[in-house]
Amino acid sequence: MARSRSDSPTLFDLPVRPDFQMEAGLMRDGLAPVAGLDEAGRGPLAGPVVAAAVILNQDRLPEGLDDSKRLNAQARDRLFDVILETAISVSVASLSATSIDASDILRASLEAMRRATLGLCTAPLFALADGRDVPPGLPCQARAVIKGDQRSQSIAAASIIAKVTRDRMMGRAAELAPYHGFEAHMGYGTKRHRTALTEHGAIVRLHRMSFAPLRVDAPADAETQDV
Template structure:
């Protein structure tokens, strides 16, 4: 059973990101503050849930959370600051948008940078341990999936509605055939080898 909070007696925001390992698209992150003593036995790490369950839980989270927000960092920004810094920046942007100021932050994973002067803790596999991080993982995942479906309508040959920008064989074959799009991350190894310079067309 997932725990309610890490910092007892404090208004705590859970944070998680989605899309860090993708070849294309923005990285998304969410921040969620749940009510004190909140319980929902269906909440879990988004990767452990079906797509239908994730979207159903998104509605519940948005209705029942004290506050929630989603932050986005674009492919251009990812290439400038690297994906780790971009993931943290997306979390900071989500925290910036919360309508309630958190007194503490808990983050999935083992890397974060201080947010203002608020205490924080990084928790490996936190999305499977704490409700607010699990809720954040669901929001980040579903909003990013919606975004990748929109991009798929623009570039259907890359199957982004199916792979969501992750490095599947079909995705890499499409990059070899059609080249890279403006949504691809130029600093990533798009072909799974060293041929980075071959997939970007002259501008």
């Protein structure tokens, strides 16, 4: 039985760092402006999922753009400022833990990307979205790009904006609930976070109650509280 060839890039297909080739090709085809879309926060037990849409200025491409996960916090913060200074347009949108629980994390992530795209002050003619799915309801043509944050500079820029924005939001949450340590783990299910859940309970509207171990049908002894 014949197998279909995967559209996932192999290790040797990926550039050392993302480049602007996809965007340049689309622009040559008359599809400018091109927006890059990405999200941060699909895996954590707490906090929102945050998406960003970025239209880069091809004449002022920031140096050092990369997948936000391959950059340290200092590099991300520096690039965050550079992107805001040089990009044609930047937009951010987030969906809360409550919205995630009412839907599911994939749908919430795609909806956040859609909202971020709609928030751009310059309307794109094409969007490159990180991952396997094109967000439904985009106002332009689009393509899903697997490992896009390692292939496209526009998507990499969006990943940095989304990541830094979400980290700062979780830093604010840490001020309201210091016993959970959000400033260290950003809501991910680390040992420290799970211990805090056992000792202090979950926080209504901040923790994702549809995620294990918080889910009602999941084995957990964490209580809930409001702040």
